Structure formats: structure tokens, C-alpha cells
Amino acid sequence: MSVETVSIKIQTGVYGQFRNLNNKVWFALGEYVDNAVQSFENNKESLKKTQNGKYQFEVRINIDRENDQIKIYDNAAGIDSKNFQRAFEPANIPIDNRGLHEFGMGMKTASIWLANFWSVRTAALNETEERYVEFDLDKVLKEKREVLKVENTRKEKLKHFTEITLSKLSQNAPSIMQMDKIRRHLSSIYRKFIRNGDLQLYINDILLTYEEPEILNAPFYTDPKGKPVLWKKEINFSSGKYTVTGFIGILNTMSTSEVNGLSLFRRGRVIEGSHDEKYRPKAICGQIGSPRYKRIFGELELAGFAVSFNKGSFQEQEDLTALMEALQAEISAKDFDLYTQAEKYIKPKTQDDNVKVAKSIVSNMKKATKVENLKAKVETSLKEIDNKSLATKNEQLSKKAKAIDSHEDFIEIKDEQIKLKFEFISEPSITDLYTLEMGENDELFDKTATFKLNLAHQFFTRFEKFKSDEDYQPIISIIRALVLAELAASSQGAKHAGYVRNNFNNFIRNL
Numbered sequence: 298m299s300v301e302t303v304s305i306k307i308q309t310g311v312y313g314q315f316r317n318l319n320n321k322v323w324f325a326l327g328e329y330v331d332n333a334v335q336s337f338e339n340n341k342e343s344l345k346k347t348q349n350g351k352y353q354f355e356v357r358i359n360i361d362r363e364n365d366q367i368k369i370y371d372n373a374a375g376i377d378s379k380n381f382q383r384a385f386e387p388a389n390i391p392i393d394n395r396g397l398h399e400f401g402m403g404m405k406t407a408s409i410w411l412a413n414f415w416s417v418r419t420a421a422l423n424e425t426e427e428r429y430v431e432f433d434l435d436k437v438l439k440e441k442r443e444v445l446k447v448e449n450t451r452k453e454k455l456k457h458f459t460e461i462t463l464s465k466l467s468q469n470a471p472s473i474m475q476m477d478k479i480r481r482h483l484s485s486i487y488r489k490f491i492r493n494g495d496l497q498l499y500i501n502d503i504l505l506t507y508e509e510p511e512i513l514n515a516p517f518y519t520d521p522k523g524k525p526v527l528w529k530k531e532i533n534f535s536s537g538k539y540t541v542t543g544f545i546g547i548l549n550t551m552s553t554s555e556v557n558g559l560s561l562f563r564r565g566r567v568i569e570g571s572h573d574e575k576y577r578p579k580a581i582c583g584q585i586g587s588p589r590y591k592r593i594f595g596e597l598e599l600a601g602f603a604v605s606f607n608k609g610s611f612q613e614q615e616d617l618t619a620l621m622e623a624l625q626a627e628i629s630a631k632d633f634d635l636y637t638q639a640e641k642y643i644k645p646k647t648q649d650d651n652v653k654v655a656k657s658i659v660s661n662m663k664k665a666t667k668v669e670n671l672k673a674k675v676e677t678s679l680k681e682i683d684n685k686s687l688a689t690k691n692e693q694l695s696k697k698a699k700a701i702d703s704h705e706d707f708i709e710i711k712d713e714q715i716k717l718k719f720e721f722i723s724e725p726s727i728t729d730l731y732t733l734e735m736g737e738n739d740e741l742f743d744k745t746a747t748f749k750l751n752l753a754h755q756f757f758t759r760f761e762k763f764k765s766d767e768d769y770q771p772i773i774s775i776i777r778a779l780v781l782a783e784l785a786a787s788s789q790g791a792k793h794a795g796y797v798r799n800n801f802n803n804f805i806r807n808l
Contacts, residue, residue, distance in 0.1 A: 530545050
């Protein structure tokens with residue numbers, strides 16, 4: 298039972314390189330949580346007996362920058378005599394490496410990455426000795442130490458804990474500004490253990506909790522009055538050596554930050570996709586900024602993949618991408634088309650929503666617009682409306698403008714067959730937001746027309762909102778409606794239906 302020394306035999310200069318590893322502070326702190334969780338999992342039944350069934354597994358991380366110290370305490374089963382030597386030898390992989398401490402590197406690399414000096418005090422369940430060892434990086438490098446002395450003291454057999462103290466902190470150690478982000482990442486990474494009540498994880502005495510996103514419960518988008526459906530799809534899928542289980546769902550409220558996207562688990566803890574660094578493959582989540590991107594979320598447990606040394610990413614990224622592409626079919630089946638629902642569903646606005654929006658708009662208008670300014674803008678627009686040379690110039694430039702892309706619609710208005718071509722152009726010199734050109738009639742259509750939308754118009758540059766294709770959809774629908782209204786007015790006998798378009802283009806430029 299007695300352990301007098303532990304070997305750390307390695308070319309000691311390697312320890313100094315641990316400081317330069319590409320890592321993040323929540324992954325480094327996570328190494329201590331992983332070890333504690335695995336100790337708990339391996340000894341769960343024995344631990345529960347120690348307090349007559351009232352045992353609660355805890356990990357406490359206290360970050361004290363004022364005193365240049367970090368302490369990590371857990372009340373798991375401690376590091377026993379069989380594993381104590383291995384715990385300090387770099388890359389001494391556990392015999393059973395199917396758990397969270399699989400590489401035999403976590404505590405060592407994390408401690409050196411975070412600090413120049415660290416110590417471990419541990420009491421293993423059902424053993425009679427408490428052990429204490431110190432690691433001083435400066436001394437190890439200077440003296441080329443290969444052995445660390447262990448202090449042994451007697452203890453009661455049922456006493457069990459591990460306490461790691463880091464001091465002389467490095468530049469990698471967490472700052473005060475990072476505390477909230479650390480809490481959010483760790484609560485996200487260990488949510489399964491927190492959720493089932495096994496783990497109570499504290500950061501500076503604050504108990505971490507995980508807030509569950511609300512899942513959309515609504516009818517299919519094509520049947521708004523239909524029966525509500527809980528949009529959560531259970532996943533159980535295999536492809537070759539890889540398996541994936543879990544769920545993919547639709548958020549009740551769109552998100553573009555920390556809620557939408559996937560969290561990928563391995564052995565119960567998040568590898569990719571914690572907090573605001575969610576995994577968002579295009580095959581599942583769609584284009585950035587799309588409704589699907591903002592709505593789809595999920596938790597997927599993967600097996601068969603290797604992970605990076607800090608457990609922050611999966612190794613076989615190409616295979617992971619292929620697996621996500623295969624999963625797309627799973628969530629777009631006709632009997633439960635979650636994929637299309639996420640893209641097409643529009644949440645009905647309530648009366649309260651409309652009241653809130655109206656009041657907010659009016660408040661902003663009062664702040665931004667003065668009566669005299671509006672009067673001047675209207676007068677400027679009216680002068681430009683009467684400027685025939687400006688209208689002629691826009692018409693000529695529009696005809697010469699090269700289309701970026703186009704789309705054709707075939708419609709019928711008042712028994713007239715009309716071919717309507719929609720073109721995108723990008724011409725800063727054209728001051729009209731959109732133009733409409735009537736073409737020559739042909740044998741198939743009574744009328745042909747082309748309307749062009751100018752993406753370089755100052756209306757689009759004035760508002761930062763216009764970034765993705767989805768942002769443009771509302772204004773495109775309005776312009777298309779104005780074009781159809783003009784064509785319908787002409788069919789109804791209106792002689793100067795184009796006046797509305799000309800007036801609109803001038804007002805929209807100045808207001």
C-alpha cells in the first residue's frame with residue numbers, strides 16, 4: 298500500500314513544450330473533471346455506501362487570480378496505489394482506456410499549461426494512506442528530475458478525495474473576464490452528468506446548471522391549423538465502424554448564438570459543440586443565417602471516432618462530414634420531415650407581439666425623424682420625380698446593365714398570358730431600386746416584361762441587415778408585388794401605372 302516515489306521519466310525538456318500546446322482554458326479545466334468523473338463511474342456503488350446512500354459526487358474548481366492560485370477538489374474515490382504511479386508518468390495509458398481518462402496525459406498537460414507549480418493531495422477509498430506530491434516545473438527543467446518524492450500519511454479507510462492546487466499561474470490561466478464563459482462551457486460539456494444528478498460541478502462556489510432549450514411544438518408548416526407535433530427526432534444510426542445516437546430537434550425560438558446547432562458527445566461528454574461553439578454542418582443546419590440554421594439543434598453521441606489530445610475535436614473530420622450528410626435523410630423523411638419544417642415553418646405572431654413591435658417602431662421613429670427633415674426629404678423626392686433627364690439616364694443604364702442572375706415566372710392577369718423575367722443587377726450609378734421594361738409580345742404570351750432589382754442601391758447599403766439571401770426575401774416579395782400591381786393596373790385600363798414605380802423609386806432613395 299505504501300508508495301515512496303513516483304517516476305516521471307521522460308526527456309524533461311518535453312514538459313516545457315506542454316505550455317505551447319494549442320488549447321482552451323475550459324478544455325484544460327475539463328481534464329480534472331474528466332478524471333474525477335471517471336473515478337466516480339468506476340467506484341459508484343462503493344462511494345454510495347460510504348454515506349448510507351446520501352453520497353453526492355462533487356467537483357469544485359476555485360479560481361483565485363488575486364492569490365495566483367487555482368484549486369480543483371473532488372470527492373470521488375481518489376487515486377489508488379495501483380494508479381498513482383501511472384497518473385504522473387506522461388502517456389502512461391490506463392489498462393482500461395474506454396473512459397474519459399484515455400490518454401494518460403490530461404492532468405499533466407493541463408497542469409503545466411496552466412501553472413509552473415502544482416501539487417496533488419489524494420485519499421483513495423478503502424486505503425489507509427493519504428498521498429501528497431509536488432511538481433515544480435522550473436526545478437524539473439533545471440535539475441532534469443525524473444522522480445518526485447511522495448509524502449504519505451495515515452488516514453481512515455473511508456476517507457476519499459483528490460485536491461489539485463495550481464500556483465505560479467501561466468499566461469494561459471483564466472482571467473476574471475473569462476469566468477462566465479468558463480461556467481457556460483463546462484456546464485454544456487458535462488450536461489449529461491449534471492442532468493442526471495450524478496455530478497454537482499461548482500466554479501468559485503457557484504453550482505453549474507444546464508438550461509434545456511425549448512423544442513418547437515407546432516403543426517407542420519403546410520397545415521397551420523393541424524395537430525401540434527413535438528419536433529424532436531430520435532437518432533439511432535450506423536455507418537461502417539461509426540454509430541450515432543441522440544436527437545435532432547427544432548428550437549421553439551430562433552437563435553444565432555449559443556443555442557442553435559449540434560453538440561457532439563463521446564463517452565457522455567461534449568467533444569465539439571459546447572456553449573457558443575456549436576457544430577453546424579451545412580448538410581444538417583443549412584446555409585448560415587437561414588431559418589434552418591437558426592432553428593436546428595441537437596445532441597449526438599458518437600462512437601468509433603478518435604479525438605484530439607485535449608478532447609476538443611474529432612479526428613476523422615471527412616468521415617464526420619459524410620456521417621452528417623447521411624443523417625440528413627434521417628431527418629427529412631416524409632413521415633416526419635423535420636429538415637423542411639425547420640426551414641419553412643413561420644411562428645404565428647400574437648397580438649402582444651404586434652403591439653410590442655408597433656410601439657418599438659414608433660419610439661424609434663420619434664428619435665430618428667423630425668418633421669422638418671421629413672418635409673425636406675419629400676421636397677427633394679418631388680423635384681427628382683420631375684427630373685426627366687434623371688429618369689432617362691436610369692432607363693438607359695438599366696437596359697445596359699448586365700444581369701448577375703435571373704428567374705422567369707409565367708402568370709395570367711385578366712386573361713392575359715404574361716412572361717415575367719426577374720433579374721438581379723449591381724449598378725451603383727443607377728438611382729432606381731427597381732425598373733420594369735416591357736418587351737415585345739410573342740406567339741405564346743400576350744405580354745413580356747423584365748423587372749430588375751439593383752442590389753447596389755443605397756437602400757441596401759443603408760441597412761446592415763442585408764447580408765444573407767434570407768435577409769432580401771421580404772423586400773423581393775414587396776417589389777414583385779409592386780410589379781404585378783403595375784401590370785394588373787395596366788390591364789385594368791390605367792394609363793400611367795408606371796407613375797407609382799417612378800414615385801416609389803424616388804421616395805425610397807431619400808426617406
